[in-house]
Each structure stands twice: as C-alpha cells, then as structure tokens.
Amino acid sequence: MIGFALIAVASLASSSLVAAQQNGVGIGNQTIIPTSVDVNTRNGWCRSEKDTCTTLCSKNWTTNDCDQNTLEVSCVCADGSKPELVNYRNTLPFFICQEYIAQCVAGNATEPTLQNICRNTNTCGNLDPADFVPSTTIRTTAPAPSTTGSSTGGTNTPATTTGSTDAPATTSPNAAGSLDPPSFGFPRMVALLSALGVAGAGFIL
DSSP: OHHHHHHHHHHHHHHTTHHHHTTOEEETTEEEOGGGSOHHHHHHHHHHHHHHHHHHTTTOEEEEEEETTTTEEEEEETTSOOOOGGGBTTSHHHHHHHHHHHHHHHTTTTOHHHHHHHHHSOOOOOBOGGGOOOOOOOOOOOOOOOOSOOTTOOTTSOOOOSOOTTSOOOOOHHHHHHHSOOTTHHHHHHHHHHHHHHHHHHHHO
16 A cells, blocks of 8 residues: 555656656656746856766767757767766766656645655755766787797797708718728729730749
C-alpha cells in the first residue's frame, strides 16, 4: 500500500508539469519550456555555460555554442571530446535541472508531500568545474633494436667460420718435395746414364 501511494504521489507530481514538458528542453523528464524563463536569466545561463565549456576543454575548444532562445548547447573540445556537462554545476543542463525542480515545487504549492518528491527525486550535476583536471597521456618509446651480437645469436650477429675459401693454400715442405723433382732432375739422370753407356761401350771395345 505504501509503495502504491508513493507511485500515485509521484505520478501526480509529474502530471503537474506535463504541459511544461511539451516542446521542452532538457534531459530525460527534466525539461522546461525556454520561454517559461526570463530572457535575461537565460542569457546568464548561456554565459556561464560557455565559461564552463572553456574550463572543461582546458581553454581549447572547437565548438562552444549556447542559444538563449532554444536553450540548445554544444561543447566540443579541440581533441574531439565532449565533456559530460550534465555532471557539472554552472552548465546549461544544471540550470535546466534546477529550474525544473523550482517549477515542480511551484506547481504543487498546496501539496508539501509532492514538493518533497520534486526535490528528492531529481538530482542535478554537483561537480565543480574549477576542480576539473584534464587527463594526460603518457607516451613511451620502445628502445631501438640492438645491433650488438650476442651468444644467443640473432639476425644482426655476423657469422663466424673457422676457414675461408679465399685464404691461400698452405703446403708443408714435404708436400713441396713430393711435387717438385730433385735438384739433379730426371733429364740429367738420363744424360748421365747415356754417357756411362757410351763409356762402357768404349771400354768393352
């Protein structure tokens, strides 16, 4: 029964602003008709909105618009990000939320219970723009590949060989002796034998 009664009361509170919500601006059910607010007040809202957008974009924005007639707003930072205006005070969503609650309370002037529902069931942004701290990105640079060879090997490690096809052939003295004829040579031996043969023939004769 208590839950049903609360639902009924909330329904009555919301129905008191049905007319105001038609063609209204705002977020969710928190909408108001722009002309229901004095134009000077709306001008003040837009000035404050632009200041807050500048703060939330660290003074570097590409779009910072606020129309006091339609209460339409656009805040885009230079990096393409869009601040969550609804979370902060002194933004257009904040002022619309505050005005919605005020109109809800005024529309239920003879119903204290409904007025409490207007106040307690609507939450407006409460972050102070002055406390905003822009996020920073830390970039790290990967170290360049090392060109120093290591025992584990790598594409940059020069290959090491125990021999080379370009190195001159090395021979031993014995090998040289086996390749070259002796100092007296084979032709000299033939000549010597021939001479001995001739001498022998003469001796025999």
